[in-house]
Amino acid sequence: MITVFVLLSYGRRSSLNEETVTETPSDLFDTELPDKEISVLIEGTILPGKGMLDALTAVEGISLEQAFEISESLKYDVDFRFIVAGERFVVEMHPEHNTIKSFSYMPDPVTTHRLFRNIDGSLEYELIEIPTEKRYRYVEGEISTTLNRALNEREIEPSVAATVCGILECIINFRSDARKGDKFTVLLEERYHNGDKLRGARVLFASYDGVRTGRRVAYYFSDTDKNSAYNAHYTKSGEALIVTALRYPVDRVHVTSPFGYRIHPVTRRRSFHNGVDYRGSIGDPVYAVASGVVIDTGYDNISGNRITIEHPDKTRTAYYHLNRIRVRRGQRVIARQRIGDIGRTGRVTGPHLHFGVMDPKGNWINPMNRRMIATKRLEGEKYARFLVQMDEIDELLSSHIRKERLFANGNINNPGSSLIISSLNGISY
Numbered sequence: 001m002i003t004v005f006v007l008l009s010y011g012r013r014s015s016l017n018e019e020t021v022t023e024t025p026s027d028l029f030d031t032e033l034p035d036k037e038i039s040v041l042i043e044g045t046i047l048p049g050k051g052m053l054d055a056l057t058a059v060e061g062i063s064l065e066q067a068f069e070i071s072e073s074l075k076y077d078v079d080f081r082f083i084v085a086g087e088r089f090v091v092e093m094h095p096e097h098n099t100i101k102s103f104s105y106m107p108d109p110v111t112t113h114r115l116f117r118n119i120d121g122s123l124e125y126e127l128i129e130i131p132t133e134k135r136y137r138y139v140e141g142e143i144s145t146t147l148n149r150a151l152n153e154r155e156i157e158p159s160v161a162a163t164v165c166g167i168l169e170c171i172i173n174f175r176s177d178a179r180k181g182d183k184f185t186v187l188l189e190e191r192y193h194n195g196d197k198l199r200g201a202r203v204l205f206a207s208y209d210g211v212r213t214g215r216r217v218a219y220y221f222s223d224t225d226k227n228s229a230y231n232a233h234y235t236k237s238g239e240a241l242i243v244t245a246l247r248y249p250v251d252r253v254h255v256t257s258p259f260g261y262r263i264h265p266v267t268r269r270r271s272f273h274n275g276v277d278y279r280g281s282i283g284d285p286v287y288a289v290a291s292g293v294v295i296d297t298g299y300d301n302i303s304g305n306r307i308t309i310e311h312p313d314k315t316r317t318a319y320y321h322l323n324r325i326r327v328r329r330g331q332r333v334i335a336r337q338r339i340g341d342i343g344r345t346g347r348v349t350g351p352h353l354h355f356g357v358m359d360p361k362g363n364w365i366n367p368m369n370r371r372m373i374a375t376k377r378l379e380g381e382k383y384a385r386f387l388v389q390m391d392e393i394d395e396l397l398s399s400h401i402r403k404e405r406l407f408a409n410g411n412i413n414n415p416g417s418s419l420i421i422s423s424l425n426g427i428s429y
């Protein structure tokens with residue numbers, strides 16, 4: 001069985017096209033194709049500051065209609081918040097019919113989001129994941145200049161360092177209370193594939209010990225659903241670490257359309273999307289993100305059933321396409337109060353919540369730039385699970401601290417270890 005593949009590699013429309021005939025097809029496709037059938041594989045990458053649809057329309061050989069078909073089929077399974085410039089995708093085309101046979105998007109070396117043409121003609125989704133190995137890395141250090149610099153010197157990648165800073169900034173006032181010589185520790189959960197570390201890490205634990213602050217700790221709570229709005233960092237008593245944050249308007253956080261310019265899924269025209277769309281099912285609860293007064297409820301052909309709330313700082317939040325409105329105009333609401341149900345009213349292609357934030361001057365701002373949490377404090381069954389998870393994290397911590405002290409005291413350099421051996425002798429770094 002010989003399968004001929006024509007691999008066309010495209011970047012932006014203006015770039016030169018490189019044409020290669022390969023005899024060894026990508027292992028993603030070689031088992032899926034019937035004998036002697038020719039497929040055209042078109043490769044593309046996510047562009048800086050752009051979404052999936054923009055990346056697809058920038059590729060030659062893919063029509064706008066086809067780009068829509070892919071992005072609309074994909075958005076229910078891939079959270080569009082996490083798409084990053086430089087990530088690769090491959091579109092497999094039928095050269096005679098000029099139709100899409102399959103689509104694969106590879107955000108990292110172990111994950112493939114794949115769409116394939118079903119018998120009924122639609123594009124069906126499948127997730128292909130290669131198992132990874134979890135490794136834990138314990139890092140400790142001392143503040144000599146800024147926390148961020150100290151983390152950098154500990155070889156913690158910028159996005160993870162930003163998470164650590166975000167967590168610690170919630171429990172410590174760095175401007176007034178941080179002192180040279182204060183100590184911090186971090187426990188990271190990293191993923192490896194074939195010995196290579198994948199991008200990112202989960203911050204399971206962070207602590208800060210300072211002369212003015214005393215000891216402060218933060219633990220990660222992992223809810224049963226990976227998209228749960230409760231997945232976040234909390235103190236031992238279950239206090240969320242971003243107390244000033246807005247509450248999430250939904251329980252599950254999956255963004256199908258971010259804020260900014262996009263091609264509208266219904267009108268197919270380029271327009272500004274002045275909020276974010278959260279995926280949901282009809283009837284799922286919609287919550288007020290902060291306390292305030294309901295200043296508008298109603299229906300129109302575009303927003304569907306809508307609610308607007310004005311908050312004490314004159315910021316307004318908008319909730320569109322609701323199936324049901326559960327508040328009246330003039331009513332006071334508190335943060336995380338249920339105000340309505342997710343629906344598909346107005347100009348939509350499917351059920352979702354459109355959520356918008358307007359600043360006091362009347363400009364729509366990106367809601368994703370605002371910090372959001374599900375709750376101020378974990379309670380009941382969630383707090384019970386958090387207690388169990390804290391015990392597990394403490395176990396990991398004590399075993400890693402023991403190992404680290406052993407290496408540090410014996411001055412052993414262990415290249416196979418995923419631990420970073422920090423300086424315990426007061427050497428400045």
Ligand SMILES: [Zn+2]
Pocket residue numbers: 257273275276277353354355
């Ligand atoms: Zn929207």
